[in-house]
Amino acid sequence: MIKVGIIGASGYAGAELYRLLLNHKNVEIVAISSQSYAGKMISDLYPSFYGPYDMCLSQDQDVLDKADMIFASLPHGLSEKYAKVCEEQGKKFIDLGADFRLDKESDYQQWYQHDYQYPGLHEKQVYGLSEVNRDLIKKATIIGNPGCYPTSITLGLYPLLKNQMQKDEKIIIDSKSGTTGAGKSLSEDTHFPKCNESFHPYKIASHRHTPEIEQELSKMANQDIQVMFTPHLLPVNRGIISTIYVSLKDDVTFDEVYDIYHKTYQDEYFVRVLPKGKVADLKFVQYSNFCDISLHYDERYHQLIVVSTIDNMVKGAAGQAIQNMNLMCGFNELEGLMMIPASF
Known part of the structure; x- marks a missing residue:
């Protein structure tokens, strides 16, 4: 069992990640955060979570303090500082945003108009396309989850x-x-x-x-x-x-x-x-x-x-992030992801 937290759980990808992780037998969701909705219940934003699946949205620091595996579902330019904290504390970090997808800082500067805050972190990043980079993902501590x-x-x-x-x-x-x-x-x-x-x-x-x-x-x-x-x-x-x-x-x-x-x-x-x-x-x-x-x-x-x-919300975001987590933690790669598509 691993303690998991989500920074940015109020967005679509973050909420989808929360939904899928609720069905994962090897994780305990210990904290979820939102800068805009801290103090509110996640069911206030997404009524499908009302009842046994509900949880209070806290501050980002609460996730960093409590979780050993941290997911960040944030706009570009906001994830590096959290990855730095995770590196210092020996925690694993999966970014669903764009901060750890590109190999070259010059590309990031051109397309996202941002510099790297911590260039050294990017030497450790692994591009999380599970089917292609499986062996690298298993050894990684920082994952850049691919775009949809x-x-x-x-x-x-x-x-x-x-x-x-x-x-x-x-x-x-x-x-x-x-x-x-x-x-x-x-x-x-x-x-x-x-x-x-x-x-x-x-x-x-x-x-x-x-x-x-x-x-x-x-x-x-x-x-x-x-x-x-x-x-x-x-x-x-x-x-x-x-x-x-x-x-x-x-x-x-x-x-x-x-x-x-x-x-x-x-x-x-x-x-x-x-x-x-x-x-x-x-x-x-x-x-x-x-x-x-x-x-x-x-x-x-x-x-x-x-x-x-x-x-785009599952294999293109939250599902692939969980697939990467499974590889990083030595879990069954399919765990938490055995959803069958609807037929109609």
């Missing part, structure tokens, strides 16, 4: 790039996300009259997940990979679906690609490569930690089309 878009994209491309079956270094990615991906704070785009019965791209060629995507894909391919990434906002609560276009090498067949995907993920419980002819659908991963991948082939252009879908 990058999770769907990197898992969707990993087998192809690892085996260098793509023709060139340029990849086109078209992704769509539910509105929870924008966080709890209301904006013009997520205001109900604007997003309801609407569907539109945003931050075209300028989304902050772009350097994270290119960084991790380049590691997988062992060469520089460039992406043309366009995110869209769907009028649904949760889910991400990424459609990825990649030119194949001339001597690579679709059957070979399909076989490589199956071999790569055959022992990965949370990645499901669908049968040929099936199409991944975000509806059938919602509330689960699954990533569904379907593969399609355009004969005219010898091009692979990958469709990869996840629940």
